[in-house]
Amino acid sequence: MQTPKTRLNFLFSSTKGLILVAIALIGIVTAVWGMLSGPMAEIGVREVVVKLLGMDMLQAEREGRIIILYHAIAMAVVAIETYMITSLLAMKPLFKTMIRALITVGYILTMIFGLGFAYFGHTWPFHGLYIAGLTLIFFAGVLLTISLWPWNKEYYQLDKAYARTRSGVNLERVAFFATALTTVISALFGAIPGSLFGNGFNVFLAENIIRYPEKTTLEYSVIGHLHIMLALIAIMITLIIGRWLNFKGILHKIAMPLMILGTIVLNLGVWGVVTPLEPIAHMIIYVGATPSMLAALFLLIWSWNKLIRDGTANIPKPKFGQKINALLRDPLKFGPTWQMLFMNFTTSGIGIFMAVKLDEIFRVWPAREERIELTGHWHVLSAIIATIILLYYGNMIGLKGRLRQLYGWGIIVLSDIAFAAVTIFEMKRLFITEAEQQPLVNTLMYLMDFGLAMLLVILAAVMVWRLTDLLKTRGRWTEEIDHELSKEVV
C-alpha cells in the first residue's frame, strides 16, 4: 500500500518527481499568464482571466509584474536543470540533498509568493518570501558549484574516450563547474542593481532603453544579467543533453575545452559592460559565443552521426534515405539537437543579422520595431530551451512506440511552427509595410498561438496522465522513485 507520504516522497525527493512538479508548475503558469497578453488580450480573454482569478493589475506596475513573472518561470527552469545535473553527475549525497532541498523550496517560494505579490495585490510579506526564495536558489547554486569541483580525484575521468587532461581531470565536469560558477556570479550581477532599482521601485525593461546613448552602470548590469543568465541556461542544457546522450570521442575532446573557454569569455564580456571595457564588451561576447556554439555544433554532429550509425547497424551499405530514416527514428533523441540547430535560424542567425545590419536597417526603424525583434528572439530562445527539456523529459518517463513519436514530433513540429512565425513576425518590416501588414500579422499570430497552444495541450495530456498514474497503487511513479538519470545515459 502506497501512502500519500510515499507519493510526496516521489514528488519532492526523487529526480523524476521533482522534475515533474517543476514542469507542471511552469505549465500552469505559462497557460494562465499566457492569456494575459497578445491575441488573448485582443479577444478579451485577459479581462475574463483577471476577473475570474481576482488579479490586481495596475497599468503603472506592468514592468515590475513582468520582471517577477520572468523570474518565477526562470527559477523553475534553473531548478529542473539542477535536478538533472545532480542526477547525472557524481557528487556527495549530502550535497545533492542540500542542493535539492534549497532549490526546491527556493523556486516554489519565488513562484508562489512572487506571483502572489505581483498579480494579487501587494502583500509585502509575499515580496519578502519571493526574495527569500531567490536567496535560497542562490545558495543552492553556490553549493552546486562546490559539489561540482572537478579537481577532486574522485571525479577524475579514467576513460580516454572523453575529454580530460593528462592528469585525468574531467573536462566535461570542468565545463559544468565553469557554467555553475559563472551563473552564481552573474546572478549577483542582477541582484545588486536589483536591490537599488527594485527597492526604489525604479523598475525598467531593458528593451525599452536600448537606444539611449547613455546608460548608468546599474542599467548596464541589468541588461548584462538578463542576457548572460539566459545564455548560461542554454549552455547548461547543452551540457546536460551531451551527458544524457553520452557525448564522447574526438568531438567531445574538442568541444569541452571550447565550451569552457566560451563560457568564461562570454561571461567576461558581459561583466565587462560595467567596466572600462564597455566599448569592446560586445566583441568579447562574440568571441565567447563562437566557441560555445561550435561546441554545440560538435555535439550535434556527433549525436546525429551516432543516431545514423545505430539506426543502420544492420544494413551493410545504407542508402541516403535509410540514413535519414535512422536519424529521424527517435524524435526524443533527435529533437534536442535539432532544436539547437533550429535556434540558429530563430535566435543566433537573427542576432548576427541584426548586429551586421544594425545601423543600416534596424536602427532606421522605430524603437518599437527593434523591441519586437529583441523580445521576440529571446522569448524564442527561452521556449527552445523549454522544448529541449520536454523532449528529454519524454524519454525520462519512458514514452515508447507511437506515443513517443507523437509526443516527440508534436513538440518539435508545433514549437518550430510557432518559432518560425515569431521570426517572420520580427522581420516582417523587411518585406511588408505597416499599412499592409495586418493579414500577415493575423496569420502569424494564429500560427504562433496554434503552435504554442497545441504544445501546451500535449503537455497537459502528459500531466493528466502523470496525475492519474500517481493515484494508482502501482503506477509508473513507483518505478521512477529510485531512477537516477546517470543510469539512463544512452
Add this chain to the structure above:
Amino acid sequence: MKHILPTISLLAVLLVSCTAVNLNAPLPTYVTGVDPDTWAQIPSGEFYYGQHNEIASTDTYEIMVTDVTTTQYADFLNEALAAGYIRIDGDQVLGFYPGDEFRGVKHEERIDAGDWIFVPLNDPSQRIQFDGTIFTAQPGYEIHPMTMVSWFGAWGYCGYYDYRLPAEMEWEKAARGIDTRPLPWGDEILRTNANFYASRDPFEDMHSYGSRTTPVGFYNGNSYDGYITLDSASPYGLYDMAGNVWQWAGDVYEGTHYRFMRGGSKDNYDMDLRLWVRNNATPTYFSPGVGFRCTR
C-alpha cells in the same frame, strides 16, 4: 504526397495572408465637435515626470488641444510652397533644417544642415494629395491626424507658424497634469477610452487593413452611430494624448540623432499608451501611426 501536404498548406496560408490590403477602403465620417484650432494653456509649476514620478517643472505654455490634422497640414504645405519654405523633389516634399551638432557617439548619425524630407508624396498611406499645384486632404481624412510626416516635417510645420514641437516634459505635463496618473484620464484603460490595437473602434477592421486613425478628439464622450466613447481628455482638456498616433517631441538630445515620440498609437497595445512610454526613430522616419501637435 502526404509528407509534403503540411508544407504546401502552410505556404498556401502564408500566401493568402500576403494578399493586398485596400488602403482606401471606405471609412465612416463623424464630426467630433472638437475644434483642432484650439489651444490649451498649461500653467507653470512642478509635476510628476516619467515612470518613476520624478519631480520636474515647466514654464507656462500653450499646446494644441488636438493633433495637427491633414487639412491643417495641407494648408501649411500650400502656404509654405508659395512662400518658398518647402520644395518638391520627385515624390517628396523637402524643407530646410539647420542641422545638429555631431558628437560621434556610437550609433549616432550626422544630421547636417540642408534639405530634409518633410512628407512623402504618392505613398499609398499618404492622406495628403497633390495635383501638381495644390495640396488637399484626402476626402474622409480631413479631420484625422496628419500622419506620414517626418520629424522634419513636424518641426517645419510648427516653425512656419512660429510655434514649436513640445519638449517631452511639456508633452507629458499637458497629458498628465500634476498627479501620478499613468493615462490622461486616470489609472485604467477601456477600449472606448482611446484608439489602440484591437480596440474595436468603428474605423478598425482587424481582418483587413487593421487599425486606422480616428478623427481628432473622437474620444470625447460622444456617441457615433451607437459607438459610445468615454470622455478621455487630459486634465488640461487635450484629446488623443494616448493612442491614435505617436506624437513627435521637439527635443534634440546630445549624442543621438534619434527623435522621440510619445503617446502610443493605433498600432500599439494599451501598455504603450502610458504617458511615460517613449518611442524613437530617425528624424526622416514617417508612418501611418505617427503625427504631432505644436506648442507655443
